[in-house]
Amino acid sequence: MLIRKVDSRTLLVHPDPNKAILNPYAWRGFSLFQGTLRGWFKRLQEAEGAQPEWSLKYPVELSDFTQESRRRPIYKWEHVSDVAQLDVSPIFVVHPDLVAYSRRLGFRLTPAVNPIVVAELQQEPPTRESASPLLGNYNLESYAEHIQRMLRYYRESGLEQQLRLAGERLERDPRFRCTADQLARGVRLAIALHDLGKLRDEWQQWSHAYQEAIGEPQDHTMMIVHTHYKPGVHPLHKQKEDEVSKRHKRPHHAAEGACAAWPIIQRTLDGHEGVSRAVFTAIARHHAPFVDSVEAYTLHPSSTTAVAEALIAADLPGELSKETKMTIKRQTNDGALSDQLIESEDLGQWLLYVLIVRALRLCDGHALEGGA
Numbered sequence: 001m002l003i004r005k006v007d008s009r010t011l012l013v014h015p016d017p018n019k020a021i022l023n024p025y026a027w028r029g030f031s032l033f034q035g036t037l038r039g040w041f042k043r044l045q046e047a048e049g050a051q052p053e054w055s056l057k058y059p060v061e062l063s064d065f066t067q068e069s070r071r072r073p074i075y076k077w078e079h080v081s082d083v084a085q086l087d088v089s090p091i092f093v094v095h096p097d098l099v100a101y102s103r104r105l106g107f108r109l110t111p112a113v114n115p116i117v118v119a120e121l122q123q124e125p126p127t128r129e130s131a132s133p134l135l136g137n138y139n140l141e142s143y144a145e146h147i148q149r150m151l152r153y154y155r156e157s158g159l160e161q162q163l164r165l166a167g168e169r170l171e172r173d174p175r176f177r178c179t180a181d182q183l184a185r186g187v188r189l190a191i192a193l194h195d196l197g198k199l200r201d202e203w204q205q206w207s208h209a210y211q212e213a214i215g216e217p218q219d220h221t222m223m224i225v226h227t228h229y230k231p232g233v234h235p236l237h238k239q240k241e242d243e244v245s246k247r248h249k250r251p252h253h254a255a256e257g258a259c260a261a262w263p264i265i266q267r268t269l270d271g272h273e274g275v276s277r278a279v280f281t282a283i284a285r286h287h288a289p290f291v292d293s294v295e296a297y298t299l300h301p302s303s304t305t306a307v308a309e310a311l312i313a314a315d316l317p318g319e320l321s322k323e324t325k326m327t328i329k330r331q332t333n334d335g336a337l338s339d340q341l342i343e344s345e346d347l348g349q350w351l352l353y354v355l356i357v358r359a360l361r362l363c364d365g366h367a368l369e370g371g372a
Helices: 034-046 083-087 143-156 159-171 180-193 201-213 235-247 254-268 273-284 303-313 318-323 347-371
Strands: 008-013 030-033 056-061 075-079 091-094 100-102 106-108 224-226
Touching: 008 034, 030 034, 034 083, 143 159, 143 180, 143 224, 143 303, 143 347, 159 180, 159 347, 180 254, 180 273, 180 303, 180 347, 201 224, 201 235, 254 273, 254 318, 273 347, 303 318
Parallel strands: 008 091
Antiparallel strands: 008 030, 056 075, 056 091, 100 106
């Protein structure tokens, strides 16, 4: 059997991607072999004559230091000025003056005789993208309920078995010094503890105040991880969210949760540096990929019970919840997490992180879809 290494890039066509393409990964484009795109771009750079102001752009996700879980990723389209930049993204947009398309001949990297009609390419997502920067449709969930939904998807979707196979492969490679069981525990741990920062006092105060404002108060012992928020169906939800946010701060939670979880991470993973850093980074950056600071925080008194329930659901010892770091008294700025985040030059840690964070985000997304 001949197995080829396929290295392709998705090419969208649009004159103004910053205005029109809010979520590039939801659009449908043309798949091109990377070598074809590189050769075309080199020839374009060497060509003489009039050309558009730009030829290729790629999306860069902007830092979201609010760590707002309801906020859509925001992308800025950067110019491609060097062929090496074709390695930095799987998706690009090309100026329509440089390409052609017809039903008979298909897509071609050559200027069309007649201007290409972008609308006829049908690249847009099946449903029109909302102009709102906020995501909608959340059902009320406690911490334990959300973790249980994520774990159910992890186990029933086949994802757990896929990670087990990946772990067995890593275990056979002496460069990683990681067992399949350690990777499996790392994934379950990341799922169980990724929203631990939402158990801080300020988050619970905001969540309970919001639930009361919309007429759905909850028992004060309920550790809320998602409020009932469907502004498209209930406009009151957005109104009350704005009102409550003026009285109660909805704080950051991702980096704070990772710090609170760090003692549990180290105990659960036998002190394995690579897997521990990968789990910590997956939690700390599951909303904002550049976070490197942590706020002062204090967890709610009922948080250890919620953490124990989540650990038990993940087939981990519930008594480890006693290791939770309940408070950090002083905010620390950039660089504060460098001793726990993956080391940028360590490719082994990067691979462990990618495996863990990919599983975490898939489970989180599917749990939210099912919950909504």
